[in-house]
Amino acid sequence: MQPDLWLLYRQMLRSRFFEQRIKEIWKKGLISGKMAAVALESGLSLKYSRVCTEETIPYARQLEDKTLPGTDRIVDSALKLMES
Numbered sequence: 001m002q003p004d005l006w007l008l009y010r011q012m013l014r015s016r017f018f019e020q021r022i023k024e025i026w027k028k029g030l031i032s033g034k035m036a037a038v039a040l041e042s043g044l045s046l047k048y049s050r051v052c053t054e055e056t057i058p059y060a061r062q063l064e065d066k067t068l069p070g071t072d073r074i075v076d077s078a079l080k081l082m083e084s
Contacts, residue, residue: 027054032048036048047081047084048081049077049078049080049081051069051073051074051077052069053067053068053069055067
């Protein structure tokens with residue numbers, strides 16, 4: 001049985017559109033805001049911090065390491081949240 005290539009292409013295109021929409025609403029803070037709202041409505045008491053970059057990631061390894069969220073940045077952010 002041969003795969004239906006046009007069906008596969010349509011699914012790939014739908015997936016790509018979905019990915020683009022998610023990226024747009026993530027940048028606006030709507031996903032993380034919705035997640036926080038649902039957690040609070042559920043009675044959870046939580047704090048969170050964004051550890052990411054919206055900049056272009058440089059090619060130089062040392063600059064790349066400073067740009068990408070690594071273990072150090074994640075741990076530092078978590079410790080700051082625990083102190084507040």
